[in-house]
Amino acid sequence: MKLTYQPFQLELKHRFTIAKFSRTATPLMLLQIAHEGQVGYGEASMVPYMGETVETATAFLEKVDVSQFRYPFNFDAIVDYLDAIAPGNTAIKAAIDIALHDLDGKLQNKPCWEMLGSDLAKMPVTSYTLGIDTPEVIIQKLKEAPDCKVIKVKLGRDSDRELINTIRSITDKPLYVDANQGWTDLSESLELTYWLKEQGVELIEQPFLKTDLESNAWLTARSPIPIIADEAVQRFADMDQLKGVYHGINIKLMKCAGMHEGKKMIDKARQMGFSILIGCMTETSCATLAAAALAPQCDWADLDGPFLSGNNPYPDPHFKEGKWILNNEPGLGLKTL
Numbered sequence: 001m002k003l004t005y006q007p008f009q010l011e012l013k014h015r016f017t018i019a020k021f022s023r024t025a026t027p028l029m030l031l032q033i034a035h036e037g038q039v040g041y042g043e044a045s046m047v048p049y050m051g052e053t054v055e056t057a058t059a060f061l062e063k064v065d066v067s068q069f070r071y072p073f074n075f076d077a078i079v080d081y082l083d084a085i086a087p088g089n090t091a092i093k094a095a096i097d098i099a100l101h102d103l104d105g106k107l108q109n110k111p112c113w114e115m116l117g118s119d120l121a122k123m124p125v126t127s128y129t130l131g132i133d134t135p136e137v138i139i140q141k142l143k144e145a146p147d148c149k150v151i152k153v154k155l156g157r158d159s160d161r162e163l164i165n166t167i168r169s170i171t172d173k174p175l176y177v178d179a180n181q182g183w184t185d186l187s188e189s190l191e192l193t194y195w196l197k198e199q200g201v202e203l204i205e206q207p208f209l210k211t212d213l214e215s216n217a218w219l220t221a222r223s224p225i226p227i228i229a230d231e232a233v234q235r236f237a238d239m240d241q242l243k244g245v246y247h248g249i250n251i252k253l254m255k256c257a258g259m260h261e262g263k264k265m266i267d268k269a270r271q272m273g274f275s276i277l278i279g280c281m282t283e284t285s286c287a288t289l290a291a292a293a294l295a296p297q298c299d300w301a302d303l304d305g306p307f308l309s310g311n312n313p314y315p316d317p318h319f320k321e322g323k324w325i326l327n328n329e330p331g332l333g334l335k336t337l
Contacts, residue, residue: 002066003096005061006030006031007029008313009026009027009028010045010309011310016308018131022131026048029057031044031061033103035103040100041099041102042099043283045254045282046091052089060092064082069100083257091281094254098253098332101290101332102290102331102332111331112290112333113293116297123301124295126322128307130152131154135162135166138166139166145307148304148307149321150173153175153176154177156183168199173200175199176201176204176302177196178206181210183207189207190222193219203227210230216232228250234256235257236265239268242274248275248276248277249274249275251294252278266294266297276297278295278298282305285312289326292317315337
């Protein structure tokens with residue numbers, strides 16, 4: 001078994017701004033794991049606020065002994081092995097996990113979605129995300145938007161209502177919103193949720209600081225819209241403390257260390273009565289297809305990475321009527337240039 005990797009800078013079509021951060025590009029690590037004539041592809045998207053870099057990813061990969069990955073893969077043991085190397089580093093761990101799932105599918109001649117137990121007939125529509133911006137740029141972004149059926153909006157600043165009103169001047173599509181921990185006042189936030197409900201908003205991600213369980217639980221108990229944990233939930237072990245604090249969770253492969261733990265989180269979320277959004281960072285077609293393999297097991301999807309970047313190194317997956325269309329090819333079904 002052979003591991004190879006290379007850094008890649010994913011450029012965004014527009015500056016992407018959320019409540020507390022802004023960026024124009026995202027560093028990635030693209031990797032491959034080869035075994036018995038097949039190659040599995042993986043990807044780490046290292047958004048700066050999560051603390052990973054090309055340097056930390058390289059240092060982690062230099063400690064990985066691929067002889068540990070004996071086939072057939074024991075993914076529970078692989079997760080434990082990677083976690084034992086170093087805590088955190090979830091994006092590069094996800095890249096390894098994704099590559100191994102892609103490789104496993106190719107060795108079994110089965111698509112990943114089938115191996116994970118997904119029903120493609122249940123694929124949810126995916127949203128298209130608008131970062132915080134001026135009304136003029138928001139209008140321009142909407143004109144450039146793909147044929148998505150849902151728009152996701154980043155909120156968390158004083159301009160929240162203006163941003164929603166600008167979007168509503170252009171489209172009446174359903175909306176998801178993400179405050180990215182940007183709200184601070186309980187009464188104002190509750191009033192805003194009722195107003196957002198009137199504007200066609202269907203879910204709200206992470207209104208208050210992830211550490212402020214009390215405020216998030218207070219709003220969840222009163223909101224007419226589902227409140228979804230985002231920054232507050234990264235890995236499987238985070239889930240127990242969220243019961244009663246949120247209506248649902250957002251699972252991102254870059255935060256939960258890959259497809260295997262993502263599937264475990266989906267199963268546990270159902271047991272806990274949570275609704276599920278599967279989301280993404282700024283990602284290429286590789287990680288998008290990995291998450292899309294699990295998306296039919298979720299209630300909502302926000303997998304718009306290929307739409308937001310200007311230099312995706314892979315062809316975009318097939319997209320129709322607001323949904324990613326997966327094929328029957330083994331592994332991820334990723335096309336390469």
